[in-house]
Amino acid sequence: MNLLLVVAAVLAYTVSAQQCSTPRVRSEWSQLTQEQKGLYVRAIAALAAKPASNQYANPDIMGWHDFVITHAREAYWAHGNAQFYPYHRAMMWQFEQAMIATGIWPSNMGVPYFDWPAMSQNWWTSDLFTEQYLGNMNSNDPDHCVLTGPFAKGKYQVAFDVDNRRAITSGDTTCLRRNAVQAAGDDATAIANSMNAGSFAQFTSSTSGSYYDTTNYHSTGHFIFGGEGGDMSNASVSPNDPIFWLHHGYVDKYWWRWQNQCEQFLYDYSGTLMSANDPNGNGIDAKASADQYTASWPFKVQQLLNTQGGDPLCYTYSKSAGDIPLAPLTCPPVVKPSVAPTTAPPATATGGAAATSASRQGSQLDDKWLYTALNLLVKQKPLGSWGNAPKTGATAAGGIQAADAGDVVVFGRRDLNETESFNGTLEVASATVQADETITGTIAATIQATATVMATTSAAVSEPIKKEQNAYIETINPDNSTTISYTLSNNTIEIPAGFTVYSVMPISATAINETSGKPKRFFPEIPKLEYVQHAEAPVNVEVGSHPCHLAYPILLPESYIESMGMNYNKYFNAHVRSKMQIDAFNADNCTTMFSPSSMMNFNSL
Known part of the structure; x- marks a missing residue:
């Protein structure tokens, strides 16, 4: 990254x-008017034509591919944990600034969203x-x-695939793949039900032994x-x-709408983070904190909770067809978090990209953000992708692919209270660390202990081998499967043979497939x-078969849910509850499609 870009971004960030x-x-x-829709598409095309800047702090110079690449790098860590909503809100904010920086999208307009649940039965x-x-x-x-429009094959360049997961047969990088399913989605009626948290x-469905982001x-x-x-x-x-x-404009509005029911919700943020969701080290604690920075983006979570806080956010949402009345909610008392003051040198940005960016995302500089920005200058040891292709030889037992596209940091094996990390690649099969790594103290001990246990799994054992941690017991069974038993709850997680445990968290465990080298979460x-x-409800209503009966939302394949790192049984249960709620709606409220008066009764279920 160019040092001038970092300096410009730092100067921009110092403005009050x-x-x-x-x-x-x-x-x-x-x-939107037809003219505004045209401007939006033109701005997207212009942003897509910009070269990648390889930085994520200054949206004025970011290109479309910057957004795709950083989302790819953070995909496994920015989903399924407390940072899901703030991470994507930061991403949407930077995208909005980048769209305005094209000079095509108006600076006084927010980017649009698609309220598809309002037309769940015919969104196509x-x-x-x-x-x-x-x-x-x-x-x-x-x-x-895609073969038609401004993003058709041959007209639009997709981003470099840092995870090697697209696997299109032609290898054509102008091929934007879209194979939409003409089926019912989650209806506004059911979504409104989830606002009563x-x-x-x-709100994020986080309970003991469960998992975030399971709203369908x-x-x-x-x-x-x-x-x-x-x-997609x-x-x-997907970007x-x-x-x-x-x-994702709608996803952010969903959170925004819940927040605006109660003042306390503008300060409420808690939950669990997954290992390595912050490459600079703030995300290694199991407990989420609003004082932590989001992965990739130069914002603390506390800056992202209020969309009209002005530091940096300043936007709101229109009322749309899916905004059906919500059930009354008893608001909790307001408890504002105490935030340590920060100091900043005088603002010196006077013009150009820095000044433009400053007017949009002004905030005060602190040491952590400066570290984050300057860290972009440092060549980190590449980790690369969780590869698709089966491995052989030394990396067959879960080794992580070498990288050829971009710099990321890998965090090591950790238990619930571990607060250290290392940069580099661990070769599991040989139980050694690459020669150019320097690992000392407790990290070396942790790596060695982990390597020993991992190596043990490659050979049959006659008796269970137990490894006690602070909050769980890891047992390697005679069939080489692994059992994680939590000492603070009655929960256990079973991991089959052929997987090497990588990290254990309060609500899940991540293990590496020893054949593919890809991670998988277990619950x-x-x-x-x-x-x-x-x-009294009609059975199996087909989409569009009745003027007011709703069809069930599509049941997503188990393989897809697992590829998203989600707990399939929890997803399945949410789907079953949704079906029963729709049954109740179809039985009791079948008068006029999307009638607000009828939706109110359903919303109280």
Whole structure:
């Protein structure tokens, strides 16, 4: 990264935060005029034509591919944990600034969102999927390439695939893959039901032994827009598809709408972080904190909780068709977090990109952000991707692929209270660390102990081998499977043979597939719910078959849910509950489609 870019970004960041007196309004796609829709598509095309800047602090010089690449690098760590919502809010904010920096998208307008749950039964009829805007939903191309519109094959360059996960047969980098599924999505009625949460932890479905981000709508949107083989269905490359930004605009509005029910929700943030979700070290604690920086982005979580806080955020959302009335909610008392003051040198930005960026994301400089920015100058030892291709030889037992695209940092094996990390690659099969690594003290001891246990798993054992940690016991069974038993709860996690445990967290364990080298999350066993049919509800309503009956949202494939690092049984249970809620709606409220008066009754279920 160019030192001048870092200096410019630092100068921009030192400017005092602006008051958010006139927030930009992010409007729903259908609320835009034809001219505004055209401007949005033109701005996207212009941003896509910009070269990657290889930095994420200054959106004025970021290109489209910067966003795709950083999302790919953080995909496994920015999903399924407390940072999911703030991470993507930061990403959307930087994207909005980058769109304005093209000179095409108006500086007084927020980027639009797509309220597809408001048209869950016929979302594919939106003009988004026309040649004039985002192009066809699917095609007969063997790689599912978009063939019409400004993002058609041959017109639009997708980002470099840092995870090597696209695997298109032609290898054409102008192929934007989209294979949308014309099926019902999660309806606004069910989504409104999930707004009746009394805390951020409850809102994100975080309970003991469970997992974040199990509300169906986010994953459903990715899958129905992307389909099998589509870029939108692949967390590593989903921002390649322009529909990503309209979907995640809605995702952010979903959080924003919940927050704006109670003042306390503007300060509420808690939960669990996964190992390595912050490459600079702030994310290694199991407990999430609003004082931590988000992965990739130069913002603390506390700066991202209030969209009208002015430091840096200053936007709001329009009311759209899916904003049906919510059930009354008893607000918790307001408890504002105490934040340590920061000091900053005098602002010196006077013009150019730095001044432009400063006016948008002004805040005060502290040592951590400066460290983050300067860290971009340092050539980190590359980790690369969790590869797809089976490995042989020394890396066959779970070794991590060498990188050829970008710099990232890998964190080592850790238990619940470990606070150290290392940079580099651990060769599991040979139980050695690469020669150019320097690891000392407790880290060396941790690596050695881990390597010993991992090596043990490669040979059959006659008796279980137990390794006691601070908050769990790791048992290697005679069949080479592993059992994680938590000492602070009754939960256990079973990991089959052929996987090497990489990290253990309060709500999941991550293990590396010894054949593919790819990570997989394992969870405590959750029994599947049984669907109980409503006596008065119609059965198996087809999409569009009735003017007011709702069809069930699509049940996503188990393989897709697992590829997203989610707990399938918890997802399945959420789907079953959604079906039963829709049954109740169809039985009791079948008068007029999306009637606010009828939705109110459903919302109280």
